[in-house]
Amino acid sequence: MLNPRVSDLPDYPFDRLRTLLDGVEPPADMKPLVLSVGEPRHSPPAMIAETLAENAGLWGRYPPGDGTPEFRIAVADWLIRRYGLGEGAVDPDRHVLPVAGTREALYLISALVVPQKKSGGAPVVVMPNPFYHVYGGAAAVCGAEPVYLPAAPETGFLPDIAALDEKTLERTALFYFCSPANPQGAVAGVEALKAAIRLAREHDFVLVADECYAEIYDRDPPPGALQACAALGEGFDNVLVFHSLSKRSSAPGLRSGFVAGDDKLIKPFKRLRNYVGPQVPMPAIAASTALWKDESTALWKDETHVEANRALYRRKFAIAEGVLGGRFGFYRPAGGFFLWLDVGDGEAAAKRLWSEAAIRTLPGAYIGRPDASGRNPGGRYLRLALVDDPETTAEALERLIKVL
Numbered sequence: 001m002l003n004p005r006v007s008d009l010p011d012y013p014f015d016r017l018r019t020l021l022d023g024v025e026p027p028a029d030m031k032p033l034v035l036s037v038g039e040p041r042h043s044p045p046a047m048i049a050e051t052l053a054e055n056a057g058l059w060g061r062y063p064p065g066d067g068t069p070e071f072r073i074a075v076a077d078w079l080i081r082r083y084g085l086g087e088g089a090v091d092p093d094r095h096v097l098p099v100a101g102t103r104e105a106l107y108l109i110s111a112l113v114v115p116q117k118k119s120g121g122a123p124v125v126v127m128p129n130p131f132y133h134v135y136g137g138a139a140a141v142c143g144a145e146p147v148y149l150p151a152a153p154e155t156g157f158l159p160d161i162a163a164l165d166e167k168t169l170e171r172t173a174l175f176y177f178c179s180p181a182n183p184q185g186a187v188a189g190v191e192a193l194k195a196a197i198r199l200a201r202e203h204d205f206v207l208v209a210d211e212c213y214a215e216i217y218d219r220d221p222p223p224g225a226l227q228a229c230a231a232l233g234e235g236f237d238n239v240l241v242f243h244s245l246s247k248r249s250s251a252p253g254l255r256s257g258f259v260a261g262d263d264k265l266i267k268p269f270k271r272l273r274n275y276v277g278p279q280v281p282m283p284a285i286a287a288s289t290a291l292w293k294d295e296s297t298a299l300w301k302d303e304t305h306v307e308a309n310r311a312l313y314r315r316k317f318a319i320a321e322g323v324l325g326g327r328f329g330f331y332r333p334a335g336g337f338f339l340w341l342d343v344g345d346g347e348a349a350a351k352r353l354w355s356e357a358a359i360r361t362l363p364g365a366y367i368g369r370p371d372a373s374g375r376n377p378g379g380r381y382l383r384l385a386l387v388d389d390p391e392t393t394a395e396a397l398e399r400l401i402k403v404l
């Protein structure tokens with residue numbers, strides 16, 4: 001009765017974690033601290049509640065799939081400003097589409113761009129390893145063969161594109177590329193992005209650049225795939241970028257993001273989404289418009305909610321640097337809000353941290369896949385999301401070093 005592509009999906013990482021910790025009791029005298037989930041817990045900017053209230057009359061309307069002209073303009077302006085794309089480079093109507101958080105859209109894009117067959121045989125969906133679990137689910141349900149590119153220390157924690165052979169490239173329909181990367185926080189430079197785009201055009205596949213951590217960075221703003229397109233000077237062909245307000249504005253509950261890029265993909269994606277894509281409610285579209293505009297209306301750049309958000313993450317990485325020092329291969333990631341710690345055996349460490357220190361962390365193996373030799377590139381690691389306030393973060397890390 002069930003579609004085996006769905007029933008055979010591996011358990012979601014957080015379900016695996018629940019199973020691992022089932023029956024393991026944390027110490028009764030310690031407050032449980034949850035660092036396993038990448039859910040930002042900074043206060044969302046007040047402008048969300050204000051704009052939602054101002055637009056409360058719109059809850060009674062069915063939201064249009066493409067949002068509002070104001071939303072699309074705010075996004076196009078932001079992209080142009082953020083990535084230096086040049087006046088008019090992004091057409092709000094042709095190049096931008098709102099999505100109800102990027103998770104659903106990252107999944108659904110596979111239904112649009114993965115055919116039953118490619119010229120070289122079964123279609124391939126390429127993704128880094130470890131990876132955001134939705135890429136794997138999307139590949140499996142659309143019947144593609146997943147190809148996992150190791151993103152290990154040897155390649156600066158970025159997927160090694162050069163490892164793809166011609167035969168695989170011929171069959172590739174979709175390539176999920178995440179920068180800044182979840183979990184490692186690695187950031188791809190413009191040259192790496194250009195190389196991926198060139199490959200996509202040469203072999204006619206779609207490069208999906210998952211840039212939802214683009215605004216959480218330590219020093220330099222991470223470059224984006226549209227910026228690399230501009231550097232190549234040949235438009236946005238074969239490229240889609242996915243951005244979200246969940247991390248940038250600490251508003252995961254708003255469920256608001258956008259897709260932008262190749263209009264030959266945006267147009268049919270909009271058509272497909274008319275059937276199945278969840279729309280963003282109108283009051284939420286109004287709040288999102290305000291959030292994307294925030295930087296342009298602030299008097300000083302560092303008054304914006306995004307800079308304040310970034311500053312808070314920087315404070316927490318400084319705390320981590322102080323507490324962990326050189327232990328567990330600690331490094332300060334260029335982007336994102338995760339610590340990716342080499343603890344030898346991530347699963348064993350997660351279990352001990354829960355039972356001895358009441359800290360919930362995610363074993364790296366749960367977001368990786370074993371390679372041909374059976375080695376999971378996430379196996380040695382623990383992922384810690386630094387999403388709480390600095391004091392809680394410090395307490396969690398102090399507990400961690402006592403146990404490990």
Ligand SMILES: Cc1ncc(COP(=O)(O)O)c(C=O)c1O
Pocket residue numbers: 038100101102103104106132178182210212243244245246252256257
């Ligand atoms: C790499 C990556 N992409 C996409 C998402 C989806 O975020 P949202 O659906 O909130 O936009 C997440 C969320 O954790 C993520 O880590």
